[in-house]
């Protein structure tokens with residue numbers, strides 16, 4: 001009897017040790033925050049990164065556009081603001097995003113955030129949610145200002161899978177059709193010169209300060225995004241690797 005108890009105790013200690021060691025060794029899920037002005041290519045590079053790292057890509061803009069397409073209550077509220085280039089209120093965005101993450105089990109896998117956070121309140125609610133359980137990195141994508149306008153006003157998006165194209169920089173193989181799913185491409189209503197002016201103003205006032213916020217948290221990496229999709233992806237992957245080794 002004594003021997004059996006001893007054996008039981010030994011096995012328990014061993015199992016406990018193995019589990020603790022495994023948890024210690026286990027890498028935390030990665031959350032990548034894509035930062036940068038409208039038109040900098042957050043969507044395009046997020047999709048490339050999503051494939052490369054096998055992480056889900058979450059775009060709050062896409063979630064809103066989905067709601068607008070489906071004519072939901074949320075869609076109605078969002079459309080009015082989005083068409084003017086204004087931000088949707090923080091509490092609405094946060095609730096929509098966190099529900100989306102929960103419903104899809106992305107808490108476990110980690111994810112790439114595109115278009116969130118856009119305000120300090122959003123950034124703080126994200127921090128609160130992630131705690132110390134995730135590896136975080138914020139990528140600050142930079143392109144020359146005149147390129148932003150050219151990128152935005154030439155942008156085309158797939159109606160069904162949201163893949164972005166560009167009339168000149170990334171033309172679809174068949175004009176007006178998505179390379180991936182052959183659905184029609186369209187130009188976003190807020191991708192006009194006039195609305196872009198507003199979006200840039202909102203970005204400079206509300207979102208740009210987040211760059212310092214993340215720099216102070218030591219999780220910010222600046223990424224030169226003037227190059228091609230491939231070159232930018234390489235820059236991003238390098239930064240993520242460096243971050244891991246820190």
Ligand code: ADP
Nearest residue numbers: 038039060061081082086087088093115116118
């Ligand atoms: P962009 O090309 O400017 O990155 P997005 O597709 O990310 O555009 O977003 C389009 C619009 O959706 C924004 O201009 C804003 O009105 C709304 N939106 C998206 N994400 C947020 C957010 N995190 N907070 C507030 N509004 C948002």
Ligand code: ZN
Nearest residue numbers: 158161178181
């Ligand atoms: Zn498509």
